[in-house]
Amino acid sequence: MSEILVVGSLAYDSIETPSGKVDRALGGSANYFSLAASLFSKVRVVGVVGEDYDQKDYDLLNNRGVDLAGLSKVPGKTFHWAGSYEGDLNEAKTLKTDLNVFADFNPQLPEHFKDSSFVFLANIAPELQLQVLEQVKSPKFVGMDTMNFWISIKKDKLIDVLKKVDLVLINEGEAKMLTGAANAISAAPLITAMGPKAVVIKRGEYGFAMYTKDEGYFILPAMPIPTVVDPTGAGDTFAGGFFGYLAAQKEVPTIANLKQACIMGSMMASHTIQDFSVKALAKVTLGDLEKRLTEYKKVITV
Template structure:
């Protein structure tokens, strides 16, 4: 397997000032897998759903070459549900409810054929579970992980243990500040680089993303979107594009990591154009490539 993805799979109810969807498929593992599937068809997914999870989404994943041997479907179980509401500026949201359901007892079991995966992408789950995944895999070339304020606040020590085994941490700006306990974002990133990861990516929503490797900093803008429909999953979509590009190219050089950030940003920019996975499941390679080039136009300037 080129890429192992472990994370949540959910049914999301999302409200924005302009529209609303009920129980649309989501969760970090779903966004990551779909996004990465544009770069590699060698993806193993590990997650859990109830038997209420829509079969067409399962077929969709399979048709993308996502191996679902690691997907636990709990009979008579209810899939994890989340409901959130975005405010007018689309940058802030509040959680209306979280129903963990079958996700409450999630214990990631990595199928044998996934254990030699080259890249492991750990979506935002309990750092204890992230470690349990790493205990089962055989020496991956790259471990990518995400986390969130919930775990930073409740399982800080466990998170620090996990970070020692992570190569690339992908977090948003608030999470970076919270992990490092440092308000300056650049200082926060550097502090995290001392906690284990060799690479930190700080996502800043509409302000783009910053890649930090040692003292090297790469700053990528967000693609300017005039009509953001739904920001849900954009961060996971970014991680999926980033991981997928690296899985495809097997090149972890600084030069290629910069490119991976742009591919992640490109697919994430599509994600927000529609609700849930609606937009990212219907992309053409041409659209992705054109948006990659659009990032070049967006950032280019000549010295002379």
């Protein structure tokens, strides 16, 4: 088993959906990612929190064996995001973003993090993604995510990061925005042309579309979930399940492994959306995943 280094946000989220609302519940890409990935592999977190960060939120990851040596606590408040979802829950409306301690985030890797084999650069400023990547000695497999904000204001820097990664995990809307393509299918090869060998386009309730330079498209639907309580963190959970599965395999990622990783990410994300914040995700066991996978196979089997 190889270690996965993740850099991303640790946050408190205030979320409203048709199912209800939560105030300052645990969130952030690094939290969702780590909870998902740690079911399969050792995870190392690089991030920053404020003085208000709750001990039980540290413990949640500590208890899963996640290495928090790269998590600094600094004066000030933890990153806070407030958003709401309506109707089909496909898009969040951001009500408030308080960067707080995240505004001066300067990611420094503890010495023992620098030999990490797998690296996931969650959605943070492209310069910081590069800064982290430069500190890792010889990663075996590097993935990244991004968002519309960075595509609109730091596209050049973002393209520099794209050149250095093996895989991009990105939302459908952001894949179209990044490439100017009309749909995910035409966006995918334009993204791999920017550098990465593979791209996984996350399509929310519709599942995912992976495209690899070597093998083309691999596309499957999402697990059917009648009631989506809160879609926040589904994409980061997908990435966590994906990387957790990959890092637990013996070989350098093969196409077959990448396909299984997509499915594992998708199964994991199908849990996250069934409750607010990390509530459902934190309870998922390998047994739950196995069971859902069996149901899923029935759904997609001809």
